Amino acid sequence: MKITAVLCLALFSAGSTFAQNPPAPAPVDTTTMFAIASQAVAVRIGGQSVPGTDVIGTYAVTKHVSVRSDNLLAPGNNLQLYGAGFNWRLPLGGLISKTKLPKNTFEPYLTGTIGIVRNVPAAGAVTQRYAGLVGGGVNYDPAGTGRFTINLVEVRAADLPGFGKHPWGATISVGIKLGLWQKQ
Secondary structure, eight states: OHHHHHHHHHHHHHHHHHHTOOOOOOOOOOEEEEEEEEEEEEEEETTEEEEEEEEEEEEESSSSEEEEEEEEEEGGGTEEEEEEEEEEEOOOHHHHHTSSSOTTSEEEEEEEEEEEEEEOOSSSOOEEEEEEEEEEEEEEOSSSSSSEEEEEEEEEEEEOTTSSSOOEEEEEEEEEEEEEEEEO
16 A cells, blocks of 8 residues: 555656646757868769868858858869858748748758869879869758758869869768857
């Protein structure tokens, strides 16, 4: 009898404890001011596809526009690209709010970069020219805070002179972005 009373008391105490939890706070609209990202990249240029990596730093100028530093290395075809550009986060908040998707979870964007591309062969002369990349992508932020974001895809057309007869190519990448400084 005493055991039954103790079990009932414990059960009712646990139930009332769960019932007293405060509601979850509403999501806060934050802007990630500075972020760093690393992307695995496939570079298609001069009739050849090679793997590479792109380390990107971004700094928010406004809520939707960020300046961007691209540092792309693809050693398989001796490519080094150091560029500066922009990210324009498409303002789709109104469209997403009409769905059941959480706010600030998916972030489509357009991007453009200009800079210096270098062809650095193991033997021979190094060539250096101006280059440009333009495209877009989609980021996914599971928590909607901007602190940890997965780059689902980024596709860019590339003009990379100095890499064969056909300098036009493409890059496709996936990666991870870490938000290092935010403001509300």
